[in-house]
Every structure is written in C-alpha cells, then in structure tokens.
Amino acid sequence: MAGWEAAPAKVNLYLHVTGRRADGYHLLDSLVAFAGAGDRLRLEPAGALSLALEGSEGATLAAEPDNLVLRAARLLAEAAGIPASGRLRLEKNLPVASGIGGGSADAAAALRLLDRAWGLGTAPEALAALAARLGADVPVCLECRATRMQGVGEILSAAPAMPECGILLANPRLPLPTPAVFRARRGDFTPPAVLPSGWADAAAMARSLAACRNDLEEAAISLCPPVAEVLAALAALPGCLLARMSGSGATCFALFPDAGSAESAAAILPEAWWRWGGGFTNPPLPAYSALAGGA
Numbered sequence: 001m002a003g004w005e006a007a008p009a010k011v012n013l014y015l016h017v018t019g020r021r022a023d024g025y026h027l028l029d030s031l032v033a034f035a036g037a038g039d040r041l042r043l044e045p046a047g048a049l050s051l052a053l054e055g056s057e058g059a060t061l062a063a064e065p066d067n068l069v070l071r072a073a074r075l076l077a078e079a080a081g082i083p084a085s086g087r088l089r090l091e092k093n094l095p096v097a098s099g100i101g102g103g104s105a106d107a108a109a110a111l112r113l114l115d116r117a118w119g120l121g122t123a124p125e126a127l128a129a130l131a132a133r134l135g136a137d138v139p140v141c142l143e144c145r146a147t148r149m150q151g152v153g154e155i156l157s158a159a160p161a162m163p164e165c166g167i168l169l170a171n172p173r174l175p176l177p178t179p180a181v182f183r184a185r186r187g188d189f190t191p192p193a194v195l196p197s198g199w200a201d202a203a204a205m206a207r208s209l210a211a212c213r214n215d216l217e218e219a220a221i222s223l224c225p226p227v228a229e230v231l232a233a234l235a236a237l238p239g240c241l242l243a244r245m246s247g248s249g250a251t252c253f254a255l256f257p258d259a260g261s262a263e264s265a266a267a268i269l270p271e272a273w274w275r276w277g278g279g280f281t282n283p284p285l286p287a288y289s290a291l292a293g294g295a
C-alpha cells in the first residue's frame, strides 16, 4: 500500500488578471511555485471509500461529502469504471480558504495517489482533464513543481529555471473565499509578464518579480484589511527580498536568499498568525506531467 502523498502549498509568485471569459471566469497569468509546507494524504485498505481528517487544521474542515479529496476519488473511479474504495487519511496542515490552494493540492494528491494505488496508469492529459473539472488550481497542483499557469488554470508551461530561495508564508487566520475576491476586483487587465529563461539567484528573481503584481491584492485587502498588516510585517523582516499576497489571499509570502533565513524570520511574526518558513519543493518532471514538452 502507498505511503504518504505530499500535497504542497501553492504560491502564486505573481498573479496577473489578463482578461475575462464569457462565462465570468478570469483569464490569468501566474508563476506558481510549491513550498515545503503542505498537507499529506494516505490510503489504507478498506471496503467503501471514506475520509478521515487529522492534522493541526483538520478540525476546521469537516469530512463533508463534498470534500475535494472525495470528489477527486469519485471522479477518478468513475472515469476508470471501477468502484471507489479505501480509507483515505488527510493530514490537514494548511489553513483552509487561504490562497495557497490547500483543497486543490489535496485533490491533486488524491488523483496521483489513487491512480497509482488503484493501478490505473491514466494518461497524463486525461488526468489533467479530470483535475480541471475539480477546480482551476488543480491542474497546476497535479504538476506539483514550479510552473507557469495561464488561461483559467488549464494552460501550463515550464517555469524559468528557479534559483535556491527561501519562502515564508503567513496568514492572519481569517478565511477569504476565492469567488468573493474575484467579484470585488476593480480596474483594468494586466498584460502577461515577460520572464527570462532563469534567474541566477533569489535576489535576481525577486527583482524580476517586483515588476509583476498580484492583481487580487487590493480586492483582498478591501474584504480583509489585516492582509495589509501581514504584507507590511513581511516587508519589514530582515533579509526579505519581496513580500506579496498569494492567490486570492489571505496568505502572504516573503522571499529570502535561503530556506534557513526564511525559517528564522517566521519565528519573529505574531504567534496568532499561521506561519511557515523554509524552501521550495521542485522535483524533476514526474511521469504524470502534462506540461508542454514534459516527460
């Protein structure tokens, strides 16, 4: 039986809203990276499909029937024409509805884990199509490595070569629903970013990202003013190279030259906040990658 499957936190290093589709969904351009922080998912042998929640944030999310992990399991089983089975255990460490894609990362981890455990060998493109039906962020979370994301989340391409870099995540422990933030967004669209093929070091990457923005930051602050306090606190940390909000918030991130300095800086932040400091995870292209030119 498979061990723990990692569901790392998604970080939008920049997020440009480039347009809007006729159905109301927003067109995006984003560089998405994955932090060492995350949830974990495990499957144990059992008859009918079930989900048990544990971990520091587990109590904030009831094991409701529409949990994204269960929806992913049922969707995969249905596509394969098999009954969904097994006892899933979700260790929930990421705050819920916080802009770091916890639910999306869990759903993607469920697709990867169950595709293996059930011996399905689903084609990468087919798995990515199932992921897109579960949420805009699920395809990029399926990749689980630094990736450029466009369209409404379904167009994925290789990210610039990422340097060694530390990342700190901080959340004021206030949930912020994604649809409300998109609804509150005002202003023009932003063109896609122009990115180099790679960065020599974290400082060069931060300089380049500083020319980009998170187009949802203003809307998130209007709905949740403490986001501005978190951003100010991060920007003031010694060694901080860049402070910005991730996704639709309220989690904000700061970049540091290395994982050690991000970890030390996290300890300075208010204890009432959820905070994590460390490095990025950037594994080699996995077998299930649907990235253009991928494995």
Ligand SMILES: C[C@](O)(CO)[C@H](O)COP(=O)(O)OP(=O)(O)OC[C@H]1O[C@@H](n2ccc(N)nc2=O)[C@H](O)[C@@H]1O
Residues within 6 Å of the ligand: 012, 015, 024, 025, 026, 027, 028, 030, 099, 101, 104, 134, 135, 136, 137, 138, 151, 152, 153, 178, 179, 182, 247, 248
């Ligand atoms: C903001 C991001 O986190 C950036 O990575 C994602 O685009 C959101 O991804 P997600 O949470 O998986 O979003 P979904 O669950 O698919 O959508 C939630 C709601 O957000 C809005 N939404 C989402 C994605 C998108 N490209 N445009 C939108 O307008 C829609 O109102 C949608 O009903």
Ligand SMILES: Nc1ncnc2c1ncn2[C@@H]1O[C@H](COP(=O)(O)OP(=O)(O)OP(=O)(O)O)[C@@H](O)[C@H]1O
Residues within 6 Å of the ligand: 061, 066, 067, 068, 069, 095, 096, 097, 098, 099, 100, 101, 102, 103, 104, 106, 107, 137, 176, 177, 178, 247, 248, 249
């Ligand atoms: N396994 C799960 N983990 C977290 N949320 C879940 C899960 N399953 C269902 N949900 C629901 O999905 C909603 C969004 O949760 P999530 O934590 O993914 O938001 P988010 O971090 O803002 O995501 P994103 O950055 O992709 O917008 C929650 O309000 C919750 O009710």
